[in-house]
Amino acid sequence: MSTKPDKVGAVLVVGAGIAGIQASLDLAESGYYVYLVEKSPAIGGTMPMLDKTFPTNDCSMCILSPKLVECGRHLNVETITNSEVADIQGEPGNFKVTINKKARMVDPDKCTGCGSCAEECPVKVDDDFNQGLNKRKAIYKLYAQAYPNAYAIDTTRCLKIKKPKACGKCLEVCQANAIDHLMQDETLELQVGSVILCPGFEKYDVSQLWYYGYGKLPNVITSMEFERLLSASGPFGGHLQRPADGQEPKKIAWLQCVGSRNCRNEHGYCSSVCCMYAIKEAVIAKEHTKYPLDTAIFFMDMRTYGKDFEKYYDRARLENGVRFIRSRVFEVTDTFDDTGNCQIRYSNEDGTIVTEDFDLVVLSLGLEPPSGMVQLADKLGLELNKFNFCESPSLTGVGTSKPGIFVAGAFSGPRDIPETVMQASAAASDSAAVLADVRGTMTKAKEYPAEKDVAGEVIRTGVFICHCGINIGGVVNVPEVVAYAKTLPGVAFADEKLYACSQDTSAQIKEAIDQYGLNRVVVASCSPRTHEPMFQETLKEAGLNANLFEMTNIRDQCSWVHMQEPEKATAKAKDLVKMAIYKSALLEPIDGVTLDMNHDALVIGGGVAGITASLGLSKQGYKVYLVEKSAELGGIANQLRFGMRGEDLPSYISDLVAEVNADANIKVSTGVEITDVHGFVGNFETTLSSGDVIPHGVTIIATGAREYKPTEYLYGQNKNVMTLLELESLLANKDSKVTGAKNVVFVQCVGSRDAERPYCSRICCTKSVKQALKVKELNPNANVFVLYRDIRTYGFFEEMYREARNKGVIFVRYSADNKPVVEAGADSVKVTVTDHVLGIPIEINADIVGLAAAIVPDKDTNSKLSQFYKVPLNQEGFFLEAHMKLRPVDFGTDGVFMCGLAHGPKNLEENISQAKAAVGRACTVLAKQSISVEGKSAFVNERKCAGCGDCEAVCPAKAVQVDAIKKVAVVNEALCKGCGACASTCRCGAINVKGCTNQQLIAMIKAL
Amino acid sequence: MMKNPYLPLPMKLVKNFTETEDKLIHTFTLQFLSEEDEKSFPYMPGQFAELCVFGKGEAPFGIASSPTEPGFLKFSVAKVGTVSTALHMMEEGSIVGVRGPLGNYYPVDQFKGKNVVIIGGGFAFTTLRSLATYMMHPDRRGDFGKITVIYGARNPGLLLYKDELAAWEASPDIDLITTVDREAEGWNGRVGFIPAVTGEVAPSAENAHAIICGPPVMIKFTMPVLEKLGFTPETTIMSLENRMKCGIGMCGRCNVGGKYVCKDGPIFTRAQLNELPNEY
Amino acid sequence: MxxxxxxxxxxxxxxxxxxxxxxxxxxxxxxxxxxxxxxxxxxxxxxxxxxxxxxxxxxxxxxxxxxxxxxxxxxxxxxxxxxxxxxxxxxxxxxxxxxxxxxxxxMVDRKKVGKLLGGKEVLEVVDQGDTIVLKGNGFAETAKLADLLHNSCIDCRYxxxxxxxxxIGTLMPEKAEEDFAEIKAFEAKTTAERRAFMTEEFSKCIRCYACRNACPMCYCTECFVDCSQPEWIGKSAANVQDNILFQAVRVFHSAGRCADCGACERACPMGINLRLLTRKLVKDVKVLFNAEAGVSMDDKAAMATFAADDPEPFLVKE
Amino acid sequence: MIVSKKDIPNLLDKMIAEYEVIAPVKKDNFTVFKPVASGTDAVVGEGNTKLPAKELFFPQSEKLFSYSVTEEGTKLEAPMDDKKKVLFGVRPCDARSLKLLDNVFDNDKFQDPYYLTRRENTVMVGIGCNSPASTCFCTSVNSGPFDTSGLDLLLVDTGDAYVVELITEKGKALADQAGLTAASDADKTAAAAAKEAAVVTCQVNTDGLKAKLDVNFYDPIWERIHEKCLGCGACTYLCPTCHCFDIVDDAVDCTGCRVRNWDSCAFPLFTLHGSGHNPRTSNKERYRNRIMHKFKYFVDNFNEIGCVGCGRCIKNCPVNMDIRVVLENIRGSEARLDS
Incomplete structure (x- = not known):
């Protein structure tokens, strides 16, 4: 064999949106070095622009920000901003990547992000981040929480770049000497083992559709503009107003499918996310106003197919009073009455044409593939689909046509954040699979000097007070605060710093620690959230325990909010500093805890998700126990014959089962159930009904789901009525029942979207359309009817819907309160449905009635596992993830993950993707040599503990339990997250969190 | 005008010394601010004083220095409560309040012409150091017979006053036996618990008094050894350590039976304690 | 009886x-x-x-x-x-x-008896069911039982x-839902009025902790008032604010756990109206979480449970 | 001497000119000692005050001294309450309690200047008890409804007037100053008759109690006696002879004051060592100490029973822990088992 280049234990991630960030973190945590290449000057992608996120209404920035910080600070993620990939050469395991890096003109290592430069910069530029709703300067930071927390120069607009002598004001004010207008573009070359592409999406350019009036009518805006409008960090501080005239809108309309489901515009696909975001915007807008706000959404089909989305839609309609108007919009015009209002002319479902006036019209823009990728794809030979989205090979979830290159997020099709995050973890898993044997070869670990033992020493606190350029120093009298600090007990040294966070200051702090024998350090500057880890690093480098550090925020919480009252601000700064000093005197070193780690995994459920997960883990070199309740592997997929894209599933499944059975790393047990579970992450012990006890480090739950057995529509009473899964085998067998049928009827939402199961089963619309086409294929003369409530053929499945209509499948909408009626006839059944367009009942004598039955969880199994592993279920009995948006396959319980139908309805491709995601997440745990816990955990004073168990009840991490014999609470440090819920619940003051004890808090209060 | 027994005497902390390896015991050297102050504080070995950290409160500690060491007071304090913790954190040069001397003292007059066996365990060695230093003073050494000191700690790092122990080791005036509970690196001395070591050393009870201070278990197991050696309840002397506040027999918490440890103690003979309930 | x-x-x-x-x-x-x-x-x-x-x-x-x-x-x-x-x-x-x-x-409130008799000492009592005869040196007065019951008993629905x-005995008919009239009246006062009332009431407190020790739910090994590290609260009874803080925290600690038995108030030698505070919390827990302490073995502790359908009117949306 | 009841306000007003006059005043359902601004504020002749007279000499919270430690030096300042006072209308039991407390605050080694200064400067004017309450057992503890120990003057209620008995020179001086007239023989006879008529019905047999306590420290009876005790401080705080206290600092940084507060042997923390060891672990030991202290240790040290029989602990105990029953049980007389 010819010499193959050595594998490289690094991965290139292209695009630093949420997908890129997630993939990078998963890989870096799993033992791979990551190059994260981002075109813009900061990571974050689209999420920072969004206001709230559906369906939880969490603040987008708030949930993203911790990931930004983690990714930005990760030792094994090298973020390369202002850069694009020019070329990728090589093969899986060893690629050579060429990067074009644009000059930023600001050295991010020196820049402290203080913003003085932007204050001085005379050039105003439309702020792209805010959708041009306001201005920024030519030197700018993309958004407040951006990483790197550094400014960049807009080279096209900077005066000095155009004319070197023209300006230079920023240079004068930058006391960190970070700006260099002579910086040059660079070309970088990197060696990596695999590549993940997650360049995200672009929003549809609506100016092509003149009839919506965008650009002409000032009060027609895009959905992204509306997000910025709602955002507290947006151009209007979250005040809902019309950008054009500042008036508060009383009536707002959302127009759906702008740039989606529109084949005249080569945008025949559904953008998948617009229905939900429009509902969210309408609901949030209502919450923003103190007056009653009228909101209306003009739509064709409401596609709220995701987990918990249907309930969100129901609440918006029934509780929030958002109006939903099923319609076709013709045009938006001015009302021509000087109000600036807009008139929408549209037709109702029954064809009547109506107009209605609105103060503001929001266009729900569709998603487009990133334009820049076409060229690169061409160069790499990457297959794109007809819309220029990346074409993923069937049933790979995140594959591309090029081995070793993977895709995640909207580049392979429009998708929302949870699915994007899921794909990111899946891509991380797939990209690492080939690199398992070089895991850990390129990652770095930091070495620190031995820690000084400061126990019992007299307190010697060093206090560093930051000017933050002029941010603090311009308001607070910093020298006065320093002088004051020197008078406080235990303070051995106090000094002021221009930028406490700059590299040279860090060196000065270390020097001071050494010179003055400091054993506590207090920094008064900005937000601990962004800067505390950095200062703690400095302490560690100086040989002090990181927890001997205390920080107080005299910028955001003092100088910024009291800008007009410098004296009071100074007094407050003194108080804040005093509190920090008093607390610091009580700080004690906290040692991390290290526990042994079992590197084996348990996968529960032997369906496609479970098998895929097992194989994924095995490829990464981990031993897997796969347990299946039934006698054979394959799960519900054994009943499937065709994939959504026509794949031959029986052979796919049999290959999969063969592969897993042949894998020496995987021990398969069928016909067994879980009977008991003990332990926690890294140290689980699971007992099977066979009596075997499996020790393992992580668990992946993939218990699947089943098809609802309908009680309606004569199911089980009439042989002509069947579920889609039953119909599937007739179709596969080309059964005469199908080939001879005259009329075939599909009924949608059987057991879904009703009172008992208020969720959408997601896949049935597509499946029905697929089968309808199959019927047409086998029996072109048959009349095929699909009776539906909303057709939810999201993404590219929309194409299939169009094809079905083109091929004569008849779609008839019914409403929930007027369901079709199925009555038994002689050989056939009579189906009666009221047509919405005609408004009259239609009778169909159907030879086959295919019921799109709901996907229902196995409640018994799930609730048992829920108790065993201390993981929650939602009301329907599906497993509830740790966070709907950003932790879609994780649980609050560490080391337990999920995938597949156990999480909620989804199609096979999506299940595979999610299974891989679970592997990606599980590998971040398995890659650890041992479980090390930061140590800022809760601890119990057994003398004070009364054993009442309230801490146990409130602990979200299930880390506290009352010892049955000693009757005192016991903390499992491996599980404790240090959130403090227990400490604040404990009446006896018996449980405290290290680094934030009652005593420390009272010391702070008493300092005042 | 009667003397106000609640008012502390301000003294200057001139040394805050970390006495033990576990850093939990510090020895504080306090300097009188004036000669009058020093005159107002006549004390004897075995007495204690209330030390106060202004702003935190006061707590009683046995005086570790001897009246034969003028100008200063010494206290060795374990970090247990609010006051001791605050003391440990104090910078040299600070002002500390001292209220005393309080309580009775070792009956040194009775020891005259007799042999004295001092047995100490752990950090309860403070007033024993005072006693030994007092008796070893050249002006007084002749008053007493043989002085034997048996002193032990869990490990060598926890022994107090290591420099002085070394000096005593070399001195013909005193017979020092130090011991640690378990073998330890760098320790060439005796290994064993105090009761056992006391039995091995077997100091004669003939014309002798034994003074014993230490943790309750040590006392419990050493008592029978002393009895066996012939020490009577009358010649066995202990120092009690009940919780105290006022130090002057008023606040009510340190009583053992009708006796107040602060006022009537802390030094009791075994015979006296045998008459009292065991509430200590 | x-x-x-x-x-x-x-x-x-x-x-x-x-x-x-x-x-x-x-x-x-x-x-x-x-x-x-x-x-x-x-x-x-x-x-x-x-x-x-x-x-x-x-x-x-x-x-x-x-x-x-x-x-x-x-x-x-x-x-x-x-x-x-x-x-x-x-x-x-x-x-x-x-x-x-x-x-x-x-149960009979001896304070009410004392008030009724204007300080005369009762030496003997005859329980006649709905009435009670109170006898002392040179007097015998008959009083209605209903006028002598503890307020906590009058309010009790359990x-x-x-x-x-x-x-033992027979179950009694259920009483109507209580109306918390005196709590509502207290809530209706201005902050200054409430403060004045509390200051007056708690100036009586001698910090004997009879209330705490009489309360079956106050069983911390070390009560927060006794804790020295941290010292949550001043120990001196001279500071009324500390007395109020003591009761306020005690009452918060019993939120969702207090069965409104009135033991604290009965134990108080100084006659402080302690149930005003405990019942305020009883009412709040009832209104906010629809929970009552100790009425069912199955209910979870109100303050240690989150339920999606908690009314939570106190959570203010942005 | 004699003073008619209706002249009491006048008499008090006269005293107020010279002294701070402290007398029982009404508060809610009970009376408490308070300095009075006018003679009419006083309610003389009701039963015992809620809180005993000890609080006037040994207040629940007392600043011992204030301090400031700065670079300039250390400053200590001890306030001393040396106002001339009259305690008017105190009952003999409470007066006697102060006599007992003198032993504590002026012991063989130390003097408490705060207490003793107040004692020296206060004239004690007592009122005898014509109709002792059912919970009064003063006669069982070497006192009685007209006990004069601790008093400077004793008033004896003869119906419309009080016959004033001069007990000490201090009392005589006050009486002279107030211009009291001499009592007639008839008045004196009436006073003697009133004394005769006052009967303390409640008797606690204390014969042999001390002897029993001398030997029964480890007796199993203590296991049962304390059983219902809640461990609160109501009895100790309302007791005229309980004197335990705590000393704390009330300070910001190094400026503040040292304060002493009443404390109680009923509280677990009272004797808890820093090490966690507690010589009195449970209610049993703590309750035993309370009884022992009053009826044995106090007797051993001062040859007096440390109880004056005022009955406050009986009336105020939340669980009806009746000291009379407890003592009877200990004595092993015809004790009922229920305590």
């Missing part, structure tokens, strides 16, 4: 004779008129001293925490509510506790024990 007393005695005797329990906690005749006193019977003979009268006002749950062995308790409605709450807090092992439930329509192993 006498009939019930006899049945209590019999029940206790039987339990002790049959060795079903090692101890029966109940009431014996006290040393003052209208006074029952907690009593611990360990033999059938001792059980003879058990009784039941209008002075059995103490909450016996207080004596049941972390007991060894099998114990029986003679328990009124409020005692049982506290027992239920304590069981859920691991302080009582229900398996080792035998509850002799006694429906209770109220005179019937919610859990028991054996019931």
């Amino acid at each position: 006498q009939a019930i007393a006899a049945q209590v005695k019999e029940a206790a005797k039987k339990l002790l004779e049959d060795k079903k329990v090692d101890l029966v906690v109940g009431f014996a005749e006290g040393s003052l008129p209208l006074r029952g006193t907690p009593f611990f019977a360990r033999t059938p003979e001792e059980a003879n001293q058990l009784t039941w009268n209008r002075g059995c006002e103490n909450n016996l749950a207080n004596f049941l925490r972390k007991r060894e062995g099998k114990v029986a308790v003679v328990a009124k409605g409020c005692d049982v509510r506290s027992i239920v709450a304590l069981t859920k807090e691991n302080q009582i092992d229900r398996d080792n506790l035998y509850i002799i439930g006694v429906p209770c329509d109220g 005179g019937n024990p919610v859990v028991y192993d054996e019931l």
Whole structure:
């Protein structure tokens, strides 16, 4: 064999949106070095622009920000901003990547992000981040929480770049000497083992559709503009107003499918996310106003197919009073009455044409593939689909046509954040699979000097007070605060710093620690959230325990909010500093805890998700126990014959089962159930009904789901009525029942979207359309009817819907309160449905009635596992993830993950993707040599503990339990997250969190 | 005008010394601010004083220095409560309040012409150091017979006053036996618990008094050894350590039976304690 | 009452004779008129001293925490509510506790008697059911029972024990939902008025902690007032603010756990209106979380549970 | 001497001119000692005050001294309350309690200047008890309804007037100053008759109690006696002879004051060592100490019973822990088993 280049234990991630960030973190945590290449000057992608996120209404920035910080600070993620990939050469395991890096003109290592430069910069530029709703300067930071927390120069607009002598004001004010207008573009070359592409999406350019009036009518805006409008960090501080005239809108309309489901515009696909975001915007807008706000959404089909989305839609309609108007919009015009209002002319479902006036019209823009990728794809030979989205090979979830290159997020099709995050973890898993044997070869670990033992020493606190350029120093009298600090007990040294966070200051702090024998350090500057880890690093480098550090925020919480009252601000700064000093005197070193780690995994459920997960883990070199309740592997997929894209599933499944059975790393047990579970992450012990006890480090739950057995529509009473899964085998067998049928009827939402199961089963619309086409294929003369409530053929499945209509499948909408009626006839059944367009009942004598039955969880199994592993279920009995948006396959319980139908309805491709995601997440745990816990955990004073168990009840991490014999609470440090819920619940003051004890808090209060 | 027994005497902390390896015991050297102050504080070995950290409160500690060491007071304090913790954190040069001397003292007059066996365990060695230093003073050494000191700690790092122990080791005036509970690196001395070591050393009870201070278990197991050696309840002397506040027999918490440890103690003979309930 | 007393005695005797329990906690005749006193019977003979009268006002749950062995308790409605709450807090092992439930329509408030008699001393009492005859040196006054009951008894809706192993007497009809009128009146006052009221009321406090120690739910090994690291609160009774803080925190600590038995107020030698605070919290917990302490073995602790359908009117949206 | 009841306000007003006059005043359902601004504020002749007279000499919270430690030096300042006072209308039991407390605050080694200064400067004017309450057992503890120990003057209620008995020179001086007239023989006879008529019905047999306590420290009886005790401080705080206290600092940084507060032997923390060891672990030991202290240790040290029989602990105990019953049980007389 010819010499193959050595594998490289690094991965290139292209695009630093949420997908890129997630993939990078998963890989870096799993033992791979990551190059994260981002075109813009900061990571974050689209999420920072969004206001709230559906369906939880969490603040987008708030949930993203911790990931930004983690990714930005990760030792094994090298973020390369202002850069694009020019070329990728090589093969899986060893690629050579060429990067074009644009000059930023600001050295991010020196820049402290203080913003003085932007204050001085005379050039105003439309702020792209805010959708041009306001201005920024030519030197700018993309958004407040951006990483790197550094400014960049807009080279096209900077005066000095155009004319070197023209300006230079920023240079004068930058006391960190970070700006260099002579910086040059660079070309970088990197060696990596695999590549993940997650360049995200672009929003549809609506100016092509003149009839919506965008650009002409000032009060027609895009959905992204509306997000910025709602955002507290947006151009209007979250005040809902019309950008054009500042008036508060009383009536707002959302127009759906702008740039989606529109084949005249080569945008025949559904953008998948617009229905939900429009509902969210309408609901949030209502919450923003103190007056009653009228909101209306003009739509064709409401596609709220995701987990918990249907309930969100129901609440918006029934509780929030958002109006939903099923319609076709013709045009938006001015009302021509000087109000600036807009008139929408549209037709109702029954064809009547109506107009209605609105103060503001929001266009729900569709998603487009990133334009820049076409060229690169061409160069790499990457297959794109007809819309220029990346074409993923069937049933790979995140594959591309090029081995070793993977895709995640909207580049392979429009998708929302949870699915994007899921794909990111899946891509991380797939990209690492080939690199398992070089895991850990390129990652770095930091070495620190031995820690000084400061126990019992007299307190010697060093206090560093930051000017933050002029941010603090311009308001607070910093020298006065320093002088004051020197008078406080235990303070051995106090000094002021221009930028406490700059590299040279860090060196000065270390020097001071050494010179003055400091054993506590207090920094008064900005937000601990962004800067505390950095200062703690400095302490560690100086040989002090990181927890001997205390920080107080005299910028955001003092100088910024009291800008007009410098004296009071100074007094407050003194108080804040005093509190920090008093607390610091009580700080004690906290040692991390290290526990042994079992590197084996348990996968529960032997369906496609479970098998895929097992194989994924095995490829990464981990031993897997796969347990299946039934006698054979394959799960519900054994009943499937065709994939959504026509794949031959029986052979796919049999290959999969063969592969897993042949894998020496995987021990398969069928016909067994879980009977008991003990332990926690890294140290689980699971007992099977066979009596075997499996020790393992992580668990992946993939218990699947089943098809609802309908009680309606004569199911089980009439042989002509069947579920889609039953119909599937007739179709596969080309059964005469199908080939001879005259009329075939599909009924949608059987057991879904009703009172008992208020969720959408997601896949049935597509499946029905697929089968309808199959019927047409086998029996072109048959009349095929699909009776539906909303057709939810999201993404590219929309194409299939169009094809079905083109091929004569008849779609008839019914409403929930007027369901079709199925009555038994002689050989056939009579189906009666009221047509919405005609408004009259239609009778169909159907030879086959295919019921799109709901996907229902196995409640018994799930609730048992829920108790065993201390993981929650939602009301329907599906497993509830740790966070709907950003932790879609994780649980609050560490080391337990999920995938597949156990999480909620989804199609096979999506299940595979999610299974891989679970592997990606599980590998971040398995890659650890041992479980090390930061140590800022809760601890119990057994003398004070009364054993009442309230801490146990409130602990979200299930880390506290009352010892049955000693009757005192016991903390499992491996599980404790240090959130403090227990400490604040404990009446006896018996449980405290290290680094934030009652005593420390009272010391702070008493300092005042 | 009667003397106000609640008012502390301000003294200057001139040394805050970390006495033990576990850093939990510090020895504080306090300097009188004036000669009058020093005159107002006549004390004897075995007495204690209330030390106060202004702003935190006061707590009683046995005086570790001897009246034969003028100008200063010494206290060795374990970090247990609010006051001791605050003391440990104090910078040299600070002002500390001292209220005393309080309580009775070792009956040194009775020891005259007799042999004295001092047995100490752990950090309860403070007033024993005072006693030994007092008796070893050249002006007084002749008053007493043989002085034997048996002193032990869990490990060598926890022994107090290591420099002085070394000096005593070399001195013909005193017979020092130090011991640690378990073998330890760098320790060439005796290994064993105090009761056992006391039995091995077997100091004669003939014309002798034994003074014993230490943790309750040590006392419990050493008592029978002393009895066996012939020490009577009358010649066995202990120092009690009940919780105290006022130090002057008023606040009510340190009583053992009708006796107040602060006022009537802390030094009791075994015979006296045998008459009292065991509430200590 | 006498009939019930006899049945209590019999029940206790039987339990002790049959060795079903090692101890029966109940009431014996006290040393003052209208006074029952907690009593611990360990033999059938001792059980003879058990009784039941209008002075059995103490909450016996207080004596049941972390007991060894099998114990029986003679328990009124409020005692049982506290027992239920304590069981859920691991302080009582229900398996080792035998509850002799006694429906209770109220105990007599000796403060009310004192007020009625204007300081004259009662030396003898005759319980006539709806009326009570109070006798002393040279007087005998008849009073309506209803006028002499503790306020907590008047407000009580759970005179019937919610859990028991054996019931003595007969269950009473259910009372109407209480209206918290005095709490609403207090809430309606201005902040300054409330502050003035509290300051006046708590200037009486002598920090003897009888309220705390009488409360079955106050069982911390170290109460926050006694804690020195950190020192949450000044120990001196001279500072009224500290007295108020003590009660405020105590009451918050009992939020969702307080069965409104009134033991704290009864124990207070200074006659402080403590139930004003405890009931404010009882009402708040009822309104905010639709929860009442100790009324069901299955309910979870109001303050340690989150339910998606908590009314939570206090959560303000942006 | 004699003073008619209706002249009491006048008499008090006269005293107020010279002294701070402290007398019982009404508060809610009970009376408490308070300095009075006018003679009419006083309610003389009701039963015992809620809180005993000890609080006037040994207040619940008392600043011992204030301090400031700065670079300039250390400053200590002890306030001393040396106002001339009259305590008017105190009952003999409370007066006697102060006599007992003198032993504590002026012991063989130390003097408490705060207490003793107040004692020296206060004239004690007592009122005998014509109709003792059912909970009064003063005669069982070497006192009685007309006990004069601790008093400077004793008023005896003869119906419309008080016959004033001069006990000490201090008392005589006050009486002279107030211009009291001499009592007639008839008045004296009436006073003697009133004394005769006052009967303390409640008797606690204390014969042999001390002897029993001398030997029964480890007696199993203590296991049962404390059983219903809640461990609160109501009895100790309302007791005229309980004197335990705590000393704390109330300070910001190094400036503040040292304060002493009442404390109680009933509280677990009272004797808890820093090490966690507690010589009195449970209510049993703590309650035993309270009884022992009053009826044995106090007797051993001062040859007096440390109880004056005022009955406050009986009336105020939340669980009806009746000290009379407890003592009877200990004595092993015809004790009832219920305590």
